[in-house]
Amino acid sequence: MRDQLADALKAGAGADYVEIRLQRSASTHLSYRGREIEQVGRATGLGGAVRALVKGGWGFVCFNDLADLRSSVELAVHQARLVGREESRFAPAEPVVDSVWPALGKDPRLIPLSEKKRLLDEYNEVIWRTSDKIQTSIIRYHDLSRFSYFANSEGSYIEQEMVDMSLVIVAVARDGGDVQQAFLSRGSATDFGALENLHAEVEDVARRAVRLLSAQPVKGGTYTVIIDPRLAGVFIHEAFGHLSEADHVYENERLRELMQLGRRFGPPELNVFDGAAVPGLRGSYRYDDEGVPAQKSYLIREGVLVGRLHSRETAGKMSEAPTGNARAINYQFPPLVRMTNTAIENGTVPFEDMLADIKLGIYAKDAYGGETTMEMFTFSAAQAFMIRNGQIAEEVRGVNLTGNVFETLANIEAIGNDFRWNHSGGGCGKGGQSPLPVDEGSPHIRVRNVVVGGE
16 A cells, blocks of 8 residues: 555655545444434445645545545645645654554454444433433444555655544433433543443433432522533633634634733643643544644643644644644545643642632533633533532532633632543534544633623
8 A cells, every 4th residue: 555655646746745545444323312223324434535735725635446546646736736826834744654553442343233232222221210200312322443544745654543432321301391401421442341331320310310300590690610520621622722723823813812822821730731642532643634743732831821733734834843733534624723632730639628618609510512702602511519618519500601711711729639531422523524533631620700600
């Protein structure tokens, strides 16, 4: 394959840069709605893409037949010449020749489809036997294996295999006109066993959905809020991580002003990083889709903005170094600047100490989702409790956290000593490419003056 790709790249002579990605994939998915299985499927794929750069202009061509390889290179270069009008700014990267294989525990490719279905049947039955107030359930399972070849005009040749698994379980409870839901999300890049033996957690999901029917709506106001590691991880990914993607920064003058390196964003205890070099996570890999080695890149160090995430193009345009964050969801898309595994680093404060002096506050856990617009955000907590006189008190619902990400980071009062990765089964979306495997992590964090929507 290496010789075949090298020969095809010769058709791109005269271009500033050319790359070829080939991918062979296989996937399985199962989904349930209510008591019935809704969909079962297996799929395989084979295809590739060529990307060419000429005078700052890009050409991009997809194909599904290797016989089209050389002509696809010629077409991508032709397209790039049609749009290229300036000097290409593309950061240098050392050529790499390597083969990468995942270190797997229980390989999902070796698990029969019938066994996967049996496990999901058990989880679904756990939900339905929990309470007669369960109205419906939703279960989605997906696994993907992909073998990729990458070669470029600079001499890189990389073979890389990845495996990814995700599981999302939702329980919906109803009492009259009141409908509430709770969910469980799990994912893994290394071990199907991470999705097994979750029966107790699934039962807790169903019980939480039922409990929310009797929980009182939170009273809106401004509170000191303790945010659990799962919600804090989602917050740092959604509200801050996307602002750190250099294509957004380069293209938006206002964002360039907001995201100036050296600006203080939080207390000295605050450290935020992103990195595919952290092993074993859903956003981990050895090389990105431009063949750049993965790194652990600090975005905030000791409260100060020190970095951002780059492709080779954004790094060249901003005179900074590539960070290995060029990712495409598959061969049908060109790489974009994307997060990998984004996290707030561990602090030193025990959870009990965070609680101790809060007379009236909120403990917010996990996230249903949210919205971000530039520096403004809104997140819905999946579970929340009042804090009264240093103790976790009654459960409440309808907790929506709203604010400005920079003000929120500045208002962090304490960072916990209980860091963990989310290992969720969700994914990140950008530029029509979704869901891209990522992970988020954090310890508990305590934030003052958080605006909480409610009654």
